[in-house]
Amino acid sequence: xxxxxxxxxxTRKPEGILGTLMLRGMNSGHAVLADWALSHLPPIAPxxxxxxxxxxxxNVAALLQKYPQxxxxxxxxxxxxxEKAIVYNAASIARGKSTISVGDVSDLKIAxxxxxxxxxxxxxxxxxxxxxxxxxxxxxxxxxxxxxxVCESDGTDGMGERYEKIIQGMKVYKxxxxxxxxxxxxxxxxxxxxxxxxxxxxxxxxK
Ligand SMILES: C[S@@+](CC[C@H](N)C(=O)[O-])C[C@H]1O[C@@H](n2cnc3c(N)ncnc32)[C@H](O)[C@@H]1O
Numbered sequence: 001x002x003x004x005x006x007x008x009x010x011t012r013k014p015e016g017i018l019g020t021l022m023l024r025g026m027n028s029g030h031a032v033l034a035d036w037a038l039s040h041l042p043p044i045a046p047x048x049x050x051x052x053x054x055x056x057x058x059n060v061a062a063l064l065q066k067y068p069q070x071x072x073x074x075x076x077x078x079x080x081x082x083e084k085a086i087v088y089n090a091a092s093i094a095r096g097k098s099t100i101s102v103g104d105v106s107d108l109k110i111a112x113x114x115x116x117x118x119x120x121x122x123x124x125x126x127x128x129x130x131x132x133x134x135x136x137x138x139x140x141x142x143x144x145x146x147x148x149x150v151c152e153s154d155g156t157d158g159m160g161e162r163y164e165k166i167i168q169g170m171k172v173y174k175x176x177x178x179x180x181x182x183x184x185x186x187x188x189x190x191x192x193x194x195x196x197x198x199x200x201x202x203x204x205x206x207k
Contacts, residue, residue: 003018005166006018007021007022008166008167009166009168010022010023011026011122011126011167011170012126012167012169012170013077013078013126014055014078014080014081014084015078015079015080016080019078019080019081020080020084023055023056023080023081023084024084026055026056026058026122027055027056027057027058030055030058030059030121030122030152031058031062033121033122033150033152033198033200034058034059034062034121034150035062036195036200036202037121037148037150037193037200037202038062038063038066038119038148040193040202040204041066041117041148041204042146042204044116044117044146045067045069046067046070046115046116046117046146047069047071047116048070048071048073048115048116048117048142049063049067049070049071049073049115049116049117049119050072050073050074050075050110050114050115050117050118050119050140051063051072051073051074051075051118051119051120051121052075052076052105052119052120052123052137053076053077053105053120053121053122053123053124053126053127054074054075054076054081054082054085054100055076055078055081055084055085055121055122055123056081056084056088057074057081057084057085057086057087057088057089057100058088059119059121060072060073060074060085060089060092060100061088061092063117063119064089064092064097064098067117070097070116070117071096071097071098072092072097072098073098073099073100073101073115074089074098074099074100074101075100075101075102075103075105075110076100076102076103077103077104077105078102079102082100082101082102085100105120105123105127105136105137106127106128106129106132106133106136107136108136108139108140110140111140112139112140113139113140113141113142113143114140114141114142115140115141116141116142116146117145117146117147117148118137118140118141118145118146118147118148119147119148119149119150120137120147120148120149120150121150122150122151122152124149124151124173124178125163125171125172125173126169130173130177130178130181131181131184131185134147134181134182134184134187135185135186137185138186138187138207141207143207144207145206145207146204146206146207147182147204147205147206147207148202148203148204149178149201149202149203149204149205150200150201150202150203151172151173151178151203152198152199152200153172153199153200154174154175154194154199154200154201155172155174155175155177156174157199159199160172175192175194175201175203178192178203179192182203182205186207187205187206187207188206188207189204189205189206190204190205191203191204191205192204
């Protein structure tokens with residue numbers, strides 16, 4: 001695999017030097033997308049929030065900024081992502097406002113009904129079995145808890161297809177496919193917001 005392809009593949013499970021560079025790039029490169037999506041959350045006041053597939057941890061910090069009353073955790077199955085997210089969020093971790101840990105969305109070791117809010121930025125492309133993973137998110141949410149899924153490709157723009165060919169195990173979903181998997185997993189009040197210029201989507205669902 002060429003170096004460029006190897007670098008782009010770091011989005012799936014960052015590791016090593018290229019993974020470190022990718023995590024840094026994603027923290028800054030996904031910020032506008034993430035903030036756009038966060039602005040579409042309903043008026044909620046979560047006490048416990050979790051960012052799933054947290055990467056370099058920028059969005060754990062963004063959640064804490066938006067909801068200062070909350071404890072905001074981060075989970076990622078890449079030990080390197082967790083290491084970098086811990087550094088990024090060191091101050092809030094020291095204040096007891098955040099924990100970042102290794103975990104796989106397909107097998108979450110978290111008590112049922114823990115969180116008021118779960119977020120997933122640019123990560124569901126890599127989750128093995130959307131319905132099963134969404135069921136796991138459903139389980140760890142409290143009743144009426146909110147799930148926000150954010151993707152920079154809505155599966156209709158061609159970009160997704162190009163990345164699927166380059167990145168091993170990546171699947172870009174259309175909004176209708178995400179919504180259907182959410183319904184099967186037991187979510188209600190499912191709604192997709194489309195960006196007016198970019199093919200970005202923010203999918204919101206309630207337990
Ligand atoms: C493209 S990066 C996005 C990182 C971050 N959310 C952002 O927007 O910058 C995808 C992240 O999801 C993580 N990830 C992929 N599949 C996962 C799974 N099954 N469980 C937990 N984390 C996962 C990867 O390790 C990686 O850090």
